[in-house]
Amino acid sequence: MSENLIIRGGRVIDPSQKIDQTADVLIRDGKVEAIEPGLSVSSDFQEIQASGLVVTPGWVDIHTHLRDPGFSYKETIQSGALSAAAGGFTSIACMANTQPVNDNPFVTSYIYQKASECAINIYAIGAITQGLEGKHLAQIGSMYEAGIVGISDDGNTVMDAYIMRKALDYSRRFKLVVISHAEDTCLKGKGVMNEGYNSTRFGLRGNPKAAEEVIVSRDILLAELTGARLHIAHVSTAGSVQLIREAKKRGVQVTGEATPHHLTLTDDAVGAYDTNTKVAPPLREMEDVAALLEGLKDGTIDALATDHAPHSVTEKEVEYDDAAFGMIGLETAFPLYYQLHLDKGLSLHRMVEAMTQRPAEIVGIPKGTLKKGVEGDVTIFDPKHRYRIDKRRFYSKSQNTPFDGREVQGAVAYTVSAGKIVYRFEQLKE
Amino acid sequence: MENLSPSALFQNSLQLKSILGTETLRKDQLEKILDCAFYFRELRDKKQPFPMTLEGTNTILLFFEASTRTRSSFALAAKNLGGNTVVLTKEASSAQKGETLLDTARTIEAMRPDILVLRHPSAGSPHHLDKHLAIPVLNAGDGFHEHPTQAFLDLMTIREFKGEMKGLKVLIVGDIAHSRVARSDTYALQTMGAQVSVCGPPTLLPPKMEKMGVKVFHHLEEAVVGQDVIICLRVQLERLNPAQNPSPGEYSRFYGISLQILEHCKKDVLIMHPGPVNRGVELSPAVADGPNSVILNQVGNGVLVRMAVLHLLLGGEPFSVKESR
Numbered sequence: 001m002s003e004n005l006i007i008r009g010g011r012v013i014d015p016s017q018k019i020d021q022t023a024d025v026l027i028r029d030g031k032v033e034a035i036e037p038g039l040s041v042s043s044d045f046q047e048i049q050a051s052g053l054v055v056t057p058g059w060v061d062i063h064t065h066l067r068d069p070g071f072s073y074k075e076t077i078q079s080g081a082l083s084a085a086a087g088g089f090t091s092i093a094c095m096a097n098t099q100p101v102n103d104n105p106f107v108t109s110y111i112y113q114k115a116s117e118c119a120i121n122i123y124a125i126g127a128i129t130q131g132l133e134g135k136h137l138a139q140i141g142s143m144y145e146a147g148i149v150g151i152s153d154d155g156n157t158v159m160d161a162y163i164m165r166k167a168l169d170y171s172r173r174f175k176l177v178v179i180s181h182a183e184d185t186c187l188k189g190k191g192v193m194n195e196g197y198n199s200t201r202f203g204l205r206g207n208p209k210a211a212e213e214v215i216v217s218r219d220i221l222l223a224e225l226t227g228a229r230l231h232i233a234h235v236s237t238a239g240s241v242q243l244i245r246e247a248k249k250r251g252v253q254v255t256g257e258a259t260p261h262h263l264t265l266t267d268d269a270v271g272a273y274d275t276n277t278k279v280a281p282p283l284r285e286m287e288d289v290a291a292l293l294e295g296l297k298d299g300t301i302d303a304l305a306t307d308h309a310p311h312s313v314t315e316k317e318v319e320y321d322d323a324a325f326g327m328i329g330l331e332t333a334f335p336l337y338y339q340l341h342l343d344k345g346l347s348l349h350r351m352v353e354a355m356t357q358r359p360a361e362i363v364g365i366p367k368g369t370l371k372k373g374v375e376g377d378v379t380i381f382d383p384k385h386r387y388r389i390d391k392r393r394f395y396s397k398s399q400n401t402p403f404d405g406r407e408v409q410g411a412v413a414y415t416v417s418a419g420k421i422v423y424r425f426e427q428l429k430e
Numbered sequence: 431m432e433n434l435s436p437s438a439l440f441q442n443s444l445q446l447k448s449i450l451g452t453e454t455l456r457k458d459q460l461e462k463i464l465d466c467a468f469y470f471r472e473l474r475d476k477k478q479p480f481p482m483t484l485e486g487t488n489t490i491l492l493f494f495e496a497s498t499r500t501r502s503s504f505a506l507a508a509k510n511l512g513g514n515t516v517v518l519t520k521e522a523s524s525a526q527k528g529e530t531l532l533d534t535a536r537t538i539e540a541m542r543p544d545i546l547v548l549r550h551p552s553a554g555s556p557h558h559l560d561k562h563l564a565i566p567v568l569n570a571g572d573g574f575h576e577h578p579t580q581a582f583l584d585l586m587t588i589r590e591f592k593g594e595m596k597g598l599k600v601l602i603v604g605d606i607a608h609s610r611v612a613r614s615d616t617y618a619l620q621t622m623g624a625q626v627s628v629c630g631p632p633t634l635l636p637p638k639m640e641k642m643g644v645k646v647f648h649h650l651e652e653a654v655v656g657q658d659v660i661i662c663l664r665v666q667l668e669r670l671n672p673a674q675n676p677s678p679g680e681y682s683r684f685y686g687i688s689l690q691i692l693e694h695c696k697k698d699v700l701i702m703h704p705g706p707v708n709r710g711v712e713l714s715p716a717v718a719d720g721p722n723s724v725i726l727n728q729v730g731n732g733v734l735v736r737m738a739v740l741h742l743l744l745g746g747e748p749f750s751v752k753e754s755r
Contacts, residue, residue, distance in 0.1 A: 195637055196637055196638055197637065197638035197641045197642075199636070199637065200613075200636035200637055200638055200639060200641075200642070201453070201613075201642070202553060202554065202575060203553035203554075203572065203573050203574040203575025203576065203610060203613060204553045204554070204573070204574075204575070205574075206636075206637065272557065273553070273554030273557045273558055317530070317532055318530055318531065318532070318558075319531055319550070319552035319554065319555045319558060320552060320553060320554040320555075320558070321551075321552040321553070321573070322552065
C-alpha cells in the first residue's frame with residue numbers, strides 16, 4: 001500500500017532533529033522522505049495545506065489503559081485507538097491491568113492482534129508480576145518476544161522491595177524499562193484524595209505525598225543498585241520531582257512522566273465531590289503543580305503521559321469513597337499541555353519533545369521523530385482554535401473527565417499515521 | 431420526566447435548597463435557625479401547641495449508618511410539626527440488593543416526598559444526591575465530613591447557657607480526624623464569632639487543622655485553661671485503631687475529662703458531648719453527671735433545631751421569640 005502525502009507550509013517542529021522552521025513534509029510510501037521548503041511532488045500525492053498550523057512528529061503516549069481484554073464496556077483497543085487518533089496520538093502504550101492481566105505472551109499477542117486492525121500504533125506493556133499481585137515475576141522474557149516495550153504493575157505498587165529488585169535485575173537482560181506506580185499501599189491506606197488541608201475540610205481520607213515519595217526513593221535506590229532503567233509513572237509531588245532530579249545528577253537511569261491533570265489541577269477540584277477528580281496518585285497542591293511544571297521545563301520530567309483511565313458511570317456515579325480511581329485523557333491532553341505553553345512559559349520545543357522524542361526513547365520505539373526513513377507519523381495542530389471541551393464528542397467509550405466544559409485553545413487538525421490521514425478535525429465522526 | 435422545578439424550593443427564608451454543611455452557612459442563616467428553635471422551645475416550655483407547619487409533608491430519613499438519637503430526633507421533630515416520616519435503613523433499602531445510592535434516592539424521589547434526610551458513611555454523599563435530586567437534602571452526617579444539625583444544637587445549647595457567642599472560647603477534645611461534629615461545630619462556631627481550639631493525640635488530629643483558624647493542642651491540661659465550653663467527642667471504641675491510639679485506658683489518661691482536669695478549667699465551663707458517652711473514657715462519671723455537664727440539654731435541643739430546619743427548609747415562616755410576643 002503506498003501512502004504518498006505532502007504537508008505544505010506548516011511550522012515544522014521536530015526536537016529530535018532540532019528542526020523549527022516553515023517547511024513542507026514529504027511522505028512517500030508511508031515513510032518520511034524530506035523536510036524542506038517548496039518541495040515539488042507529482043500529482044498523485046495527497047496534499048494537506050498547513051500554513052498557520054504546527055506540524056510535529058506523531059505524538060506518543062506511553063501511559064494508557066485500554067481495558068481490553070476484560071472491560072470492553074469501558075474501552076476497547078479499537079475505541080482507545082480512535083480516541084488516541086482524535087487526540088493527536090499516533091503511538092500509545094497500554095498498561096497490563098486488564099482481565100486477564102497481560103502477564104503472559106498470549107495476552108500480549110491478543111493485544112497486538114487487535115492493534116494490527118487499528119489505524120495507529122499500539123504497544124503493550126507487560127506486567128512485572130503475575131496477576132499484578134507483587135509475588136512472582138511475570139513471564140517477562142516471553143512477553144518481550146511477543147513485543148512488550150516495558151513492564152509495569154501500574155495500578156498497583158510492587159510492595160515487596162526484593163521482588164522489585166529482582167524485576168529490575170531481570171529487565172536488564174531484555175533492555176526493558178521498568179515503570180513504577182509509586183504509592184506505598186500501607187501509607188496510602190484507604191486514602192481517596194491528597195492528605196492536606198483539603199482532606200481535612202472535605203472529611204475524606206487522605207493519601208500523603210510521602211506514600212509516593214518513599215516508593216520513588218526506594219525504586220531509585222534499587223535502580224542504582226541494579227543498573228536497570230527505571231521510569232516513574234505519573235509523578236505528582238514536588239518531593240518526587242526533587243528525588244528524580246537528584247538521582248539523575250548522580251547518573252541513575254531514571255526518567256519521569258507527568259499527566260495533564262497533575263499539571264493543571266489541585267485538590268481544590270475535589271471540593272464538589274465530583275468523582276471524576278478521584279485519581280491515583282491524587283491531585284495535589286499548588287506547590288506540587290508548580291514543581292511538576294518546573295521539572296517538565298528543565299527535563300527532570302522527561303515525558304508527558306495521559307494515564308488515560310476509562311471508567312463507566314457505574315464506577316463513577318457513586319459515593320466518592322466507592323468511586324474508581326482514574327480519568328480519561330487522550331482527547332483532552334493536548335489543549336491542556338498547550339495551555340502550559342500559552343500561560344505558564346513551557347516552550348513549544350520542550351512541550352513537543354515531551355510528547356514525542358522522549359516518551360519514544362523511554363520505551364525504545366522508533367517513533368516521535370520525523371527523521372528520514374521512519375514511518376510517516378505526523379500530528380498537525382491549529383494553535384489558534386478556541387473551543388469548549390465537550391465529552392459527548394469523545395471517541396472514547398467513557399466520559400470520566402473533570403475537564404468537560406473547559407474553554408481551551410489549540411486543536412488537533414490532522415493525525416497522520418504512516419502517511420495516512422487517520423483523523424481530521426470535525427470530520428472523522430461523520 | 432416531569433420537571434420538579436427545584437428553583438421553587440428556594441423560596442424559603444434561608445435561601446437554601448439544601449443544608450449540606452455549616453462551612454458555607456452565613457451568620458444570618460444560623461441566627462434564623464437558632465431563633466426558630468428558641469421559638470419552638472418557648473412553646474414547648476409553656477406547654478403551648480406547636481404549629482402544624484409540616485402537615486401533609488413527608489420526610490424521608492435515609493440512614494445508612496446506625497444512629498439512635500439523630501434519627502429519632504428527626505422523627506420527633508417532623509411529628510411535632512404534624513409531618514410524616516418514613517425511615518429507610520441500609521438493611522431495608524435496596525442497597526442490600528446492589529442498588530446504588532443514587533438509584534435508591536431517585537426511587538424515593540419518584541414517590542414525591544418533600545425532603546430527604548441522609549446519614550451516610552461516605553463524605554460527600556449528600557452533595558452527590560443534591561446534584562441529582564430536586565427535593566431538599568438535609569445532611570444528617572456524612573463520613574468524617576459534616577453533621578450540621580449537631581452543630582445547630584451545640585450552638586443552641588451554648589447560647590442557652592452563655593448567651594452571646596462572639597469571643598467565647600470553645601475547645602473540642604478527642605478524635606478530631608474522624609469527627610464530622612468537630613468540623614461542623616468549628617465552622618459554625620467561627621461564623622458566630624467564637625474562638626475554637628482542638629485537642630487530641632497527634633494521631634487523631636487531621637493535617638493542617640490550624641489553617642481552619644483553630645488553635646491546636648496536644649496537652650489537655652494546657653488546652654482547657656480559660657475555655658468557656660469544652661466539647662468532648664465520642665471515642666469510637668469499636669473502631670479504635672491500635673495504630674492511632676494504644677488503648678481506651680491510655681486515651682482516658684491523657685484526654686479524658688476528670689475532676690482533676692476540671693480544676694484547671696473555668697468554674698462555669700460547659701461540658702458538652704454529642705453522645706453516646708463512654709463513661710470513664712472521654713468523661714469520668716463524676717464530670718458527666720456533674721454541674722458543668724449539659725449533655726441532656728443538648729439532646730433536648732436536638733429535637734428543636736431539627737424542627738427548625740425542617741420547618742424553614744420547607745418554606746416555613748422565620749419564627750423568633752421576640753416577634754411572637
